[in-house]
Amino acid sequence: MKLTSRSFSRAALASAFLATTLGVSLVLASSADGAASTLGAAAAQSGRYFGTAVAAGKLGDSTYVNILNREFNMVTAENEMKWDATEPNPGQFNYSSGDRILNHAVSNGKRVRGHALLWYQQEPGWAQRMEGAGLRQAMMNHVTQVATHYRGKIYAWDVVNEAFADGNSGGRRDSNLQRTGNDWIEAAFRAARAADPGAKLCYNDYNTDGINAKSTGIYNMVRDFKARGVPIDCVGIQSHLTNNAPSDYQANLQRFADLGVDVQITELDISGANQANAYAAVTRACLAVARCTGITVWGIRDTDSWRTGQNPLLFDGSGNKKAAYNSVLAALNAATPTTPTTPTTPTTPTTPTTPTTPTTPNPGGCTASVSLNSWNGGFVATVKVTAGGTPLTGWRVTTPLPGGAAVTSSWSAGNSGTTGNVSWSNVSYNGNVPAGQSTEFGFQGTGSAEGLTATCSAS
Numbered sequence: 443m444k445l446t447s448r449s450f451s452r453a454a455l456a457s458a459f460l461a462t463t464l465g466v467s468l469v470l471a472s473s474a475d476g477a478a479s480t481l482g483a484a485a486a487q488s489g490r491y492f493g494t495a496v497a498a499g500k501l502g503d504s505t506y507v508n509i510l511n512r513e514f515n516m517v518t519a520e521n522e523m524k525w526d527a528t529e530p531n532p533g534q535f536n537y538s539s540g541d542r543i544l545n546h547a548v549s550n551g552k553r554v555r556g557h558a559l560l561w562y563q564q565e566p567g568w569a570q571r572m573e574g575a576g577l578r579q580a581m582m583n584h585v586t587q588v589a590t591h592y593r594g595k596i597y598a599w600d601v602v603n604e605a606f607a608d609g610n611s612g613g614r615r616d617s618n619l620q621r622t623g624n625d626w627i628e629a630a631f632r633a634a635r636a637a638d639p640g641a642k643l644c645y646n647d648y649n650t651d652g653i654n655a656k657s658t659g660i661y662n663m664v665r666d667f668k669a670r671g672v673p674i675d676c677v678g679i680q681s682h683l684t685n686n687a688p689s690d691y692q693a694n695l696q697r698f699a700d701l702g703v704d705v706q707i708t709e710l711d712i713s714g715a716n717q718a719n720a721y722a723a724v725t726r727a728c729l730a731v732a733r734c735t736g737i738t739v740w741g742i743r744d745t746d747s748w749r750t751g752q753n754p755l756l757f758d759g760s761g762n763k764k765a766a767y768n769s770v771l772a773a774l775n776a777a778t779p780t781t782p783t784t785p786t787t788p789t790t791p792t793t794p795t796t797p798t799t800p801t802t803p804n805p806g807g808c809t810a811s812v813s814l815n816s817w818n819g820g821f822v823a824t825v826k827v828t829a830g831g832t833p834l835t836g837w838r839v840t841t842p843l844p845g846g847a848a849v850t851s852s853w854s855a856g857n858s859g860t861t862g863n864v865s866w867s868n869v870s871y872n873g874n875v876p877a878g879q880s881t882e883f884g885f886q887g888t889g890s891a892e893g894l895t896a897t898c899s900a901s
Contacts, residue, residue, distance in 0.1 A: 482515030484774035551891030612659030652688030
């Protein structure tokens with residue numbers, strides 16, 4: 443809801459485990475009694491992260507940077523990876539500020555959450571003036587290009603941000619993005635998965651802290667996505683709170699986790715006289731839900747917050763720890779150390795998880811299957827390319843479009859033609875497919891593609 447910038451102890455053991463499994467180095471910090479003395483190290487004891495939002499323009503502030511480097515093991519760019527920052531002009535991308543934050547994080551042993559690929563706010567002016575098929579093509583290209591640029595470097599993406607309406611409807615927010623077709627969120631997630639298969643893909647929103655109409659609308663969407671195989675890995679609960687979290691906060695986190703997705707508290711800030719107790723309660727709620735994988739506070743010092751004058755963060759304007767900091771650290775240190783039972787980033791199984799017919803891989807070549815989402819006058823097709831018994835070093839797919847159907851945009855593949863028998867070929871990053879494994883590409887079109895099939899050959 444931000445329109446502007448807004449010890450060799452159990453900690454050491456858990457941090458070492460994470461560093462080994464995640465390929466990152468974590469700063470180990472502990473006190474004489476064995477308790478972790480920083481937020482990141484304390485969270486790592488239970489296999490979680492504790493992060494903060496970072497503004498590139500403040501990386502020259504020594505107090506700010508010292509706290510960042512010492513306390514946090516996850517970083518989210520406040521504004522620098524949003525659409526208006528990364529694509530100020532159509533097809534002209536600028537990653538300088540986002541790269542600055544990512545490079546600082548990585549060089550200091552931290553991971554990065556990407557925020558956000560699509561949001562109805564902070565669209566560049568040129569996109570704000572677009573509608574319909576033109577906007578759909580532009581937004582799908584944006585998702586593909588940005589996720590590809592950061593491929594392999596991002597822990598999790600907020601693929602879509604704040605797409606549900608406030609109030610009691612539980613429905614979607616009206617926006618130019620929504621008006622491109624009700625499947626736009628699904629299409630964005632599929633494009634993000636194709637562009638960066640290793641990143642967790644999240645939906646992120648505010649006023650979803652308890653069980654209410656808005657959070658239930660999102661819950662229903664996630665349940666539907668999981669049932670239909672739409673790639674979604676996590677739900678972000680922003681948690682911009684005053685005094686207390688709702689009494690059903692933990693229950694809300696748990697119901698999302700029960701759908702088979704991670705939950706992450708993504709933009710935590712709490713104002714009011716009950717701040718310290720409220721921060722501790724939110725932290726304990728996350729720790730009580732096995733799939734609540736981490737907490738991010740939205741800024742470092744009170745003076746860095748978008749909630750001007752409300753002092754909602756863990757450090758005061760001078761960088762001193764507040765009572766809320768101590769309550770969070772104590773709650774994190776009270777957690778039982780755990781070893782994560784699943785990887786923290788999605789992996790591709792080395793063999794298919796469910797046998798298909800034939801039960802053994804095709805001795806060579808490849809197969810292709812189509813998942814179609816249609817509306818009156820248009821469609822989005824996602825094509826899954828699966829290698830046979832030998833690895834692919836390149837592939838070619840043909841999709842015979844019905845009469846009247848035409849391709850208007852595509853991602854993660856090159857194409858020859860837009861009507862009739864359209865030929866597709868891999869791009870640089872998805873031509874090499876291990877035996878029995880898959881990659882995806884997609885395209886949008888006009889007309890009807892009902893019954894669309896695809897054939898594949900190795901190239």
